[in-house]
Amino acid sequence: MTTDIDPGAAVGQTGRGPRPHFAWIVAAVSFVVILGAAGFRAVPSVMMTPLHTEFGWSHATIGAAMSVNMVLFGITAPFAAALMDRFGVRPILTGAIVLIATGTGVGVFMTAEWQLVLLWGVLVGLGTGSISMGFVATISTRWFVARRGLVTGVLTAASATGQLIFLPVxxxxxxxxxxxxxxxxxTVAALAVIPLVLLFIRDRPRDVGTTAYGGDPDSGVESLPNGSFGAAASGLVTGLRVPAFWLLAGxxxxxxxxxxxxxGTHFIPAAHDHGMPTTLAASLLATVGVFDVVGxxxxxxxxxxxxxxxxxVVYYLGRGVSLLVLPVLLSPHAEPSTWVFIVFYGLDWVATxxxxxxxxxxxxxxxxPVVFGWVFAAHQLGAAVAAFGAGYVRDADGSYDLAFYAAAGLCVVAALMCGGIRLAKPAAVPEPA
Known part of the structure; x- marks a missing residue:
């Protein structure tokens, strides 16, 4: 029996010929799961105006529900790997999908603001937070040695692809x-992936009698680093001691x-305020999802x-300039200048x-990994503030212009913060326990 493993070769061959390594099947199903979870990210901005029209709920109220969603999404992310490490990938993944489906499905019967916060905010926030960076790290670390970076990038891009698919629909x-x-x-899109999860998702390669793709069959099972609640808390403590962490998180x-x-939350209603049809605004926002992969x-x-x-510094300053001119670019039609904004914003969206x-x-x-999980949590907390704040500004002024101008100013602050970071790592920086 040969022990030499070619990272590109199939593992688990039979007399009938080679089969794809099971890791690729797991990665493909994970991509579909993230794709389905991303469907909800396309919902709030499209439905803000219809909910406002039918129930009379303010933009701030709807934004508050999305704020709860984003906060829980961010807070759940650092602990997602630990949950999967403790209870298994399939149970957590299935439970997360059920939460998303429940929030969106039961949401069709809601009649009160608190129901919006509970369903779209709490349930969907917990569900989508469990299918985020922690899930990506778990799959790429456990199932891949070779091509790990490629798989991580593809799974990360799945969210943008989901936005591209779902927004126009x-x-x-x-x-x-x-x-x-x-x-x-x-709801149906979320539920449809549960059978795939139950059939093909496994916790570790050893569960199907193989090794990680490109891994040494004689090596032990690679454990997921930073996969405990203690490591998550320790990572936060470690970061808080370092000024660079505060600048990065800010x-x-x-x-x-x-x-x-x-x-992401308010572009469509802002464009609608300027007479642009919702379907056209949604197509523009979906285009952002195309270019953010390239960017x-x-x-x-x-x-x-x-x-x-x-x-x-360049990314944040460019983003600030684009937000500064956005109010004059919005119109009933997608002018060439509007497309320039969309393309640039897409390239800049997650280029940071x-x-x-x-x-x-x-x-x-x-x-x-765990420290960046907390930096990402700060990202979602910021998103939550803007989701509510921009809605409040719209209710108070009847326009999003002030929100865009304030965001442009904050981009300048972000550029200054990044420019002030030192790259050299002092020897005194502690490692987490």
């Missing part, structure tokens, strides 16, 4: 049949404010060649992630 169905039918589409919170919180890959390439601080991780790695080394 949700907008079209909402426009023609009403928001309840659109909500049910998201700038990334502004990143969340100006992406998921502001544009992230290109940003990762640049991060290997350019000072990460310089990249972040690779350089932020690079700076985090220079300070925290092996503790980077």
């Amino acid at each position: 949700v907008a079209g169905v909402t426009d023609r049949f009403g928001w309840r039918w659109a909500s049910m589409i998201v 700038s990334f919170a502004i990143c969340g404010m100006t992406t998921n919180g502001l544009i 992230t890959v290109f940003s990762g390439w640049l991060t290997d060649r350019v000072d990460a601080r310089v990249l972040l 992630v690779p350089p932020t991780i690079a700076i985090c790695r220079s300070w925290f080394g092996a503790a980077t």
